[in-house]
Amino acid sequence: MSENLDDLKAFLIVARSGSFTKAAGQMGVSQSALSYTIKMLEQRLDMKLLHRTTRSVSLTQEGEQLFNDIEPLLTSIEQKLNNLNSFRDNPRGQLRINGTEITLNVLLWEKLSQFMHDYPEVQLELNMDYGFADIVKDRYDIGIRLGENLHKDMISVKVSEPLEMITLASPDYLAKHGTPNTPEALHQHQCIGLRLPSHERVQAWEFRDHTNHDQVITLNLECRLVVSHARLILKAGVQGHGIVWLPKVMVEDELSQGTLVTILNNWNMHYSPYYMYYPSRRESSHVFRLLVDALKV
Numbered sequence: 001m002s003e004n005l006d007d008l009k010a011f012l013i014v015a016r017s018g019s020f021t022k023a024a025g026q027m028g029v030s031q032s033a034l035s036y037t038i039k040m041l042e043q044r045l046d047m048k049l050l051h052r053t054t055r056s057v058s059l060t061q062e063g064e065q066l067f068n069d070i071e072p073l074l075t076s077i078e079q080k081l082n083n084l085n086s087f088r089d090n091p092r093g094q095l096r097i098n099g100t101e102i103t104l105n106v107l108l109w110e111k112l113s114q115f116m117h118d119y120p121e122v123q124l125e126l127n128m129d130y131g132f133a134d135i136v137k138d139r140y141d142i143g144i145r146l147g148e149n150l151h152k153d154m155i156s157v158k159v160s161e162p163l164e165m166i167t168l169a170s171p172d173y174l175a176k177h178g179t180p181n182t183p184e185a186l187h188q189h190q191c192i193g194l195r196l197p198s199h200e201r202v203q204a205w206e207f208r209d210h211t212n213h214d215q216v217i218t219l220n221l222e223c224r225l226v227v228s229h230a231r232l233i234l235k236a237g238v239q240g241h242g243i244v245w246l247p248k249v250m251v252e253d254e255l256s257q258g259t260l261v262t263i264l265n266n267w268n269m270h271y272s273p274y275y276m277y278y279p280s281r282r283e284s285s286h287v288f289r290l291l292v293d294a295l296k297v
Contacts, residue, residue, distance in 0.1 A: 007041045023198040091122035091287045097145035098133040106250045107160045115294045130196040147272035154277035157296045163271040164248040172240040183207040190242035193223035205245045207267035
């Protein structure tokens, strides 16, 4: 098939230039090789396409019909190939990502922002969702969740380091209410909880006792304030409304500024890293591969 297209392209160049010498020069081949190519084309089609003289070349009636039929088609193919090259050199399109608030708003935001600067013609749609999305059914290109929650039939790529959850409060809160020394003591404190949109209950807090064989304690706390976004938990904690349980990566600024301090340091909880997941067929997209490379660690 490719040889046939090359022969037809050679025929078009000869017909346009009206000369084997000029056509051979344009194509970077010898005149004899080009003449042989056209001769083989004529034999396959069983028709004479060109009138040859010592000085010029002209189309036969059959050659003129072939030229008129294939010239716009091959020109269109060349244009489409050029468009693909332009698409590769200047990526554009739309990509939809489904992830949690922590991944999109904290862990990956700087990378996503840089990707938008690097590829201004690519449109991103970011959907924050704590449930496990069926990205194929919901038409997302990428989903992002903790490692242990991935579908087995998806390709997964790590996008973060392991997640560390820590317990914090403002200095003012601790000055008024005291500092709990064990997770169970949180039942006597004002806590700020997160209600996941996909769950009826407030998110449980988990603690790992590193002094007792990594025993894990799960607490379902009665919270004074319940919100649906982690950023609100952070804001409420800084303003002294209660104790919070948040990813360490989310509170680095507040810790350095002293607006929040850590408590229960021997009970910090560690989880698997976050991974992006997607079906294997998506890897054929150039724009998609650029995004994967931008987000992976």
